[in-house]
Amino acid sequence: MSHVTSIxxxxxxxxxxxxxxxxxxxxxxxxxxxGQFEFLEIIDRVPGCRVLDIVGEVAITVGAVSKAVDRxxxxxxxxxxxxxxxxxxxxxxxxSEGETQLSASRPVVEDELASLxxxxxxxxxxxxxxxxxxxxxxxxxxxxxxxx
Numbered sequence: 001m002s003h004v005t006s007i008x009x010x011x012x013x014x015x016x017x018x019x020x021x022x023x024x025x026x027x028x029x030x031x032x033x034x035g036q037f038e039f040l041e042i043i044d045r046v047p048g049c050r051v052l053d054i055v056g057e058v059a060i061t062v063g064a065v066s067k068a069v070d071r072x073x074x075x076x077x078x079x080x081x082x083x084x085x086x087x088x089x090x091x092x093x094x095x096s097e098g099e100t101q102l103s104a105s106r107p108v109v110e111d112e113l114a115s116l117x118x119x120x121x122x123x124x125x126x127x128x129x130x131x132x133x134x135x136x137x138x139x140x141x142x143x144x145x146x147x148x
Contacts, residue, residue, distance in 0.1 A: 018116055025112045030105045036077075037109060039068055040094060040102045043078060049092045050083070056140075077101055 023034035032040075042057055043049045054065045069092060072078035077098030080090035094102065117125060138144075 018113070021116055022109055022112045026105060026108055029108050030101065032075075032077075032101060032105065034109070035068065036072060036075075037102070037105050039065075039072060040077060040098055040105075043072075043092045043094055044099070044102055048083075050089055051092070054092075072098070 019034060026032060026034055026037060030037075038058065039054060042054050046053045051062060051065050051069060054069070055062055058065070069078060069080070073080060075097075076095055079093045079095055081093055083089040083091050
């Protein structure tokens with residue numbers, strides 16, 4: 001196995017285990033999944049957020065994002081509002097319940113991640129962060145791995 005292959009394997013396994021652990025805690029304490037939390041975060045952060053903005057960030061299909069947004073709407077955490085310039089499109093907005101859920105969930109996510117990474121020296125995490133950010137930006141700029 002090449003050096004890059006072992007790094008890839010470690011990245012995938014670390015991501016899966018971190019994601020699953022945070023997801024379990026978030027569901028237990030806040031009643032939402034980590035995927036729902038991520039969508040709420042994106043909607044909160046991206047002005048005039050549309051389904052395609054979420055698709056671009058998480059690299060899954062439009063259909064999958066649209067169904068997930070429908071579940072956020074059904075939960076009362078998000079609204080689809082007609083786009084002011086393009087009536088064929090919707091802008092996503094958090095409801096007050098969605099804002100409350102997001103605000104209450106952020107410390108749970110942060111605390112669980114801090115706990116799970118506590119055995120890694122902070123300097124080590126700081127050193128790998130720029131490399132991961134560069135790799136992510138390169139992949140995203142080329143739409144590498146993006147679902148149809």
